Amino acid sequence: MRAKRLVVAATSAAILASGLVLATGPAQAATNFCTVQNLQQAGGMDALVKAAKAEKELNIITVPRDWANYGEAIDLFSKAFGIKINDDNPEGSSAYEIQTIKTAPASKQPDVVDIGVSVLPDALGIGRKALFAPYKVATWNDIPSEWKDSNGLWYGDYYGLMAISYDASLPKAPTSIKALLTDPAFKGAFALSGDPTGSQQALMGLFAIAAANGGSATNIMPGIEALKAAKAAGNFVSVIGNSANYAAGAYKATITWDFNGPGAIASSAAAGKPLKFVIPSDVALQGTPYLQAINTKAPHCAAARLWEEFLYSQNIGKGSREFDAADAKLSGSKIFKMIMGGQNIWVAGAAHPITEAAMIKKKTIVNAPEGFAVPKTAKRVAPSPDQQADQKAIVVTEWPKL
Amino acid sequence: MDSESHRKMADTMRKNLASNLVLIVAGMFLFFPLYAAAEFSLRNGADKTHGFAAYRWIFEQSGFAENIGITFRVTLLAVLLNLLIMVPTVTWLHLSGQRYKRVVEILTILPLIIPVVALATGAQLAMPEFMQNSVYELSFFYVVVAMPYTYRALDIGLSAHPLATLTNAARSLGASWLKTFTTVVAPTIRPSILAALFLMVALSLGEFTLAQLLHWSTFPVWVTNVSQQNIVGATALAIGSLFFAWILLFAFSFIGKKNSTIVTEEE
Amino acid sequence: MKQSTTNNVDVKGALANKGAFHGFFSPSPLPLLPLSLFFLIFFLWPIGALTGNAFKSNEGAFTFSNITMLFQDPYRLAFKNSITLGLISGLVGAIPGLAIAMAIEKQGSQTLKKFIASISGVLANTGGVPLAFMFLAAFGPAGLVISALKSVGIDLYGLGFTLFSFTGLVIVYAYFQIPIMVIVVTPALSSLRKEWKDSAANLGASKFQYWKKVGLPILMPSFFACYLLLFASAFSAFATARALTVGNIALVPLQIGSLVDGNVTINQANLGYALAFGMIVISLIAMIPYIWIQNRTAKWQTR
Numbered sequence: 001m002r003a004k005r006l007v008v009a010a011t012s013a014a015i016l017a018s019g020l021v022l023a024t025g026p027a028q029a030a031t032n033f034c035t036v037q038n039l040q041q042a043g044g045m046d047a048l049v050k051a052a053k054a055e056k057e058l059n060i061i062t063v064p065r066d067w068a069n070y071g072e073a074i075d076l077f078s079k080a081f082g083i084k085i086n087d088d089n090p091e092g093s094s095a096y097e098i099q100t101i102k103t104a105p106a107s108k109q110p111d112v113v114d115i116g117v118s119v120l121p122d123a124l125g126i127g128r129k130a131l132f133a134p135y136k137v138a139t140w141n142d143i144p145s146e147w148k149d150s151n152g153l154w155y156g157d158y159y160g161l162m163a164i165s166y167d168a169s170l171p172k173a174p175t176s177i178k179a180l181l182t183d184p185a186f187k188g189a190f191a192l193s194g195d196p197t198g199s200q201q202a203l204m205g206l207f208a209i210a211a212a213n214g215g216s217a218t219n220i221m222p223g224i225e226a227l228k229a230a231k232a233a234g235n236f237v238s239v240i241g242n243s244a245n246y247a248a249g250a251y252k253a254t255i256t257w258d259f260n261g262p263g264a265i266a267s268s269a270a271a272g273k274p275l276k277f278v279i280p281s282d283v284a285l286q287g288t289p290y291l292q293a294i295n296t297k298a299p300h301c302a303a304a305r306l307w308e309e310f311l312y313s314q315n316i317g318k319g320s321r322e323f324d325a326a327d328a329k330l331s332g333s334k335i336f337k338m339i340m341g342g343q344n345i346w347v348a349g350a351a352h353p354i355t356e357a358a359m360i361k362k363k364t365i366v367n368a369p370e371g372f373a374v375p376k377t378a379k380r381v382a383p384s385p386d387q388q389a390d391q392k393a394i395v396v397t398e399w400p401k402l
Numbered sequence: 403m404d405s406e407s408h409r410k411m412a413d414t415m416r417k418n419l420a421s422n423l424v425l426i427v428a429g430m431f432l433f434f435p436l437y438a439a440a441e442f443s444l445r446n447g448a449d450k451t452h453g454f455a456a457y458r459w460i461f462e463q464s465g466f467a468e469n470i471g472i473t474f475r476v477t478l479l480a481v482l483l484n485l486l487i488m489v490p491t492v493t494w495l496h497l498s499g500q501r502y503k504r505v506v507e508i509l510t511i512l513p514l515i516i517p518v519v520a521l522a523t524g525a526q527l528a529m530p531e532f533m534q535n536s537v538y539e540l541s542f543f544y545v546v547v548a549m550p551y552t553y554r555a556l557d558i559g560l561s562a563h564p565l566a567t568l569t570n571a572a573r574s575l576g577a578s579w580l581k582t583f584t585t586v587v588a589p590t591i592r593p594s595i596l597a598a599l600f601l602m603v604a605l606s607l608g609e610f611t612l613a614q615l616l617h618w619s620t621f622p623v624w625v626t627n628v629s630q631q632n633i634v635g636a637t638a639l640a641i642g643s644l645f646f647a648w649i650l651l652f653a654f655s656f657i658g659k660k661n662s663t664i665v666t667e668e669e
Numbered sequence: 670m671k672q673s674t675t676n677n678v679d680v681k682g683a684l685a686n687k688g689a690f691h692g693f694f695s696p697s698p699l700p701l702l703p704l705s706l707f708f709l710i711f712f713l714w715p716i717g718a719l720t721g722n723a724f725k726s727n728e729g730a731f732t733f734s735n736i737t738m739l740f741q742d743p744y745r746l747a748f749k750n751s752i753t754l755g756l757i758s759g760l761v762g763a764i765p766g767l768a769i770a771m772a773i774e775k776q777g778s779q780t781l782k783k784f785i786a787s788i789s790g791v792l793a794n795t796g797g798v799p800l801a802f803m804f805l806a807a808f809g810p811a812g813l814v815i816s817a818l819k820s821v822g823i824d825l826y827g828l829g830f831t832l833f834s835f836t837g838l839v840i841v842y843a844y845f846q847i848p849i850m851v852i853v854v855t856p857a858l859s860s861l862r863k864e865w866k867d868s869a870a871n872l873g874a875s876k877f878q879y880w881k882k883v884g885l886p887i888l889m890p891s892f893f894a895c896y897l898l899l900f901a902s903a904f905s906a907f908a909t910a911r912a913l914t915v916g917n918i919a920l921v922p923l924q925i926g927s928l929v930d931g932n933v934t935i936n937q938a939n940l941g942y943a944l945a946f947g948m949i950v951i952s953l954i955a956m957i958p959y960i961w962i963q964n965r966t967a968k969w970q971t972r
Contacts, residue, residue: 095931118935196916197924198923198934237833244912436803438812519907519922520945523719640799648788
């Protein structure tokens with residue numbers, strides 16, 4: 001009797017088990033999203049979105065909300081896919097991103113990074129494994145070849161131009177860098193956006209000042225000399241040109257990335273100060289593009305890849321304010337098609353997305369905000385990473401002697 | 403004699419004038435920056451009116467409850483650790499361990515002179531993974547960082563009373579250990595314990611660098627990040643916290659002495 | 670710090686009577702174990718790891734090169750500036766701090782003492798961006814005080830005053846240095862017994878003679894110890910310096926920030942750790958006289 005029961009039980013169990021196996025069938029060969037290198041390997045957009053949603057979170061790092069309109073990208077992505085985005089140290093530097101990858105425990109690892117070119121050698125690591133996982137987004141071919149790794153380890157995302165940001169209450173609008181530093185009307189007005197021995201943006205500002213005063217991408221010393229003279233004349237205030245000091249009235253004008261414009265103008269208005277942006281008429285300093293990459297130790301692999309697809313999407317569609325709950329119920333690929341792509345979100349933030357040229361050809365680009373046009377008289381200067389490296393050494397020794 | 407007392411009176415007035423002047427000048431120096439920042443924090447934006455809108459701002463941000471909760475739990479553990487480790491050790495040092503006092507004093511000064519950046523970097527290099535995965539690692543580091551202050555608060559408080567004599571006296575009068583502890587030791591050291599715990603809480607509520615570098619989102623870290631978008635709100639928060647902390651400290655200084663059952667020399 | 674002279678006598682007597690201090694109150698150092706372990710794991714171990722990295726090259730090999738770089742510009746300049754800032758800011762905090770503490774002692778009112786104590790406790794902890802903002806809002810180019818003075822014809826910035834200089838930094842640092850001084854020097858002042866002053870007066874000494882022969886000699890060591898504390902505080906201050914300068918004044922904490930977390934000099938984190946190590950060494954050197962003095966003056970601060 002007992003033996004019979006056992007046999008029945010065993011057989012039922014076997015049938016059940018095989019049934020389960022059959023039912024789950026193909027999904028048993030589950031995709032390991034941590035090794036997926038493009039959308040095909042992921043099984044299509046629907047599969048990618050499904051896996052990303054299951055991961056529920058995305059870790060990003062050192063992304064200020066008002067930097068190149070990233071705030072909108074974060075809000076839209078979270079809303080559309082129901083994924084919570086954790087931003088570690090929004091005001092941190094690219095070096096902080098790489099340090100974090102190297103030293104943080106598994107749960108604190110960022111999924112993706114947005115770094116400056118200067119930290120790339122350290123990240124790629126000569127003689128040891130690179131820190132990044134290869135991935136090629138759907139719009140890969142639209143990225144210029146000099147700004148992407150052939151294996152897909154890193155890829156440029158956007159670049160900016162140096163613009164003058166100034167308080168509208170100044171007696172007249174500063175239209176050129178040279179005037180800003182020498183005109184007595186701007187006494188006590190100009191501050192550098194940061195410490196050029198630590199801040200990439202401030203370093204590029206110094207390059208712009210150099211180019212406006214007889215220097216170039218290979219000669220930054222005239223920039224330091226010009227600031228010395230400006231300090232003596234009283235135009236240069238030796239304080240960091242950030243929003244707090246601006247609100248306190250410590251300075252009235254600085255040189256900063258144009259893609260910081262829309263965010264800065266909005267938050268200054270909230271504090272009751274009228275901030276304006278203009279590209280200088282003497283020098284249009286073009287920065288090297290920032291770079292995106294996926295961390296090999298990413299804790300949320302599918303979400304990381306979905307985020308990259310999102311950032312490189314050239315779609316024109318709904319923003320975070322227009323997207324509603326009904327839209328969220330659609331399938332993954334449908335949602336992806338109907339939301340604004342990252343490249344266009346950056347355009348709205350006055351940044352220049354990396355696939356700009358292709359987007360203009362395909363006519364998939366939205367209009368840039370008003371007031372950021374490049375004057376025809378402006379000399380284009382674009383210091384390459386090597387040129388920057390050379391001049392940095394001079395800055396580190398000469399700047400503390402200002 | 404009249405000229406003598408006259409001279410004494412004039413002398414006293416001159417002395418008081420000098421000390422009053424010092425206090426007035428110091429007061430002005432300390433007052434103006436506070437006033438200027440407070441005025442800024444009360445502004446209502448583009449229009450020139452004033453109001454308390456900025457003071458409500460931080461409470462209205464999503465993430466307020468979550469992050470205050472995290473800091474609350476970290477602080478609670480830090481306070482418990484202090485009670486379990488610092489208080490018994492310092493009490494013991496005063497009662498039986500005088501010879502080790504000097505060494506402990508020197509050790510507890512060390513966290514003061516080590517930059518917190520160094521501690522954070524070292525922590526990431528040294529600590530095992532399982533410790534770094536829990537936000538409560540912060541509690542342990544906070545106890546260390548607060549040690550110079552908590553040790554001194556306990557030390558000064560305990561030195562103010564001849565604890566060994568009192569304990570000895572109670573014991574020789576026949577009191578049991580429990581009675582000695584509850585009626586002699588505990589009331590004596592309670593104000594110092596409270597002071598040390600208060601320092602611990604103050605540090606935990608304001609500590610930013612260590613939490614940030616160890617990639618944790620605590621209340622101070624969250625506040626700093628959110629404040630980037632709103633300078634007026636950030637200033638209101640800074641001024642508000644200063645004011646709140648001062649009120650607490652001031653009120654606290656009145657409570658401290660009242661409950662002491664030991665008669666001491668008035669300072 | 671404070672030590673009762675009666676303690677030692679009683680402890681000896683109590684120790685002789687084993688019954689008095691039994692169990693928990695034992696003379697062996699075992700009760701120090703929890704604290705020592707704690708200190709070892711959560712302080713000495715991380716600092717040791719950091720110090721180790723100061724002597725490593727980027728490839729991991731042992732090297733002195735990071736340390737030797739400390740003796741070259743701009744790092745040498747930074748150490749010079751930081752030490753100078755510490756020394757000067759220490760004085761600017763110590764002397765007014767002492768004056769305020771003495772003034773309060775003279776006033777005698779308990780409420781005033783509690784008021785000052787609580788305010789000092791709060792202000793001693795201000796710093797960084799909030800403090801810089803407060804000063805900019807009051808004494809910055811568009812500050813309330815500056816604008817008020819301008820409206821009556823006094824243009825301070827025109828006359829050369831500025832917050833964005835070494836002097837400006839010293840002025841802002843004073844905001845937390847003075848309260849620190851008030852807090853740490855008050856116990857020393859209150860240990861100057863009133864009886865000594867009265868006895869001196871009774872024996873015919875004038876105020877000046879009292880201070881010259883009795884007051885100052887007793888106070889000096891404590892004053893110096895507190896000054897050293899202020900030095901360490903100004904020497905290692907980071908956030909405030911960063912909020913008020915733009916790298917034009919080389920300071921060690923700022924350089925550590927640029928090296929370890931900056932975007933310009935990359936891959937020189939170990940040099941940053943070496944700078945931190947240098948800072949620790951200098952602070953330790955400043956603390957040794959402090960500890961020695963505190964031990965010596967403990968006698969005078971008994972009750």
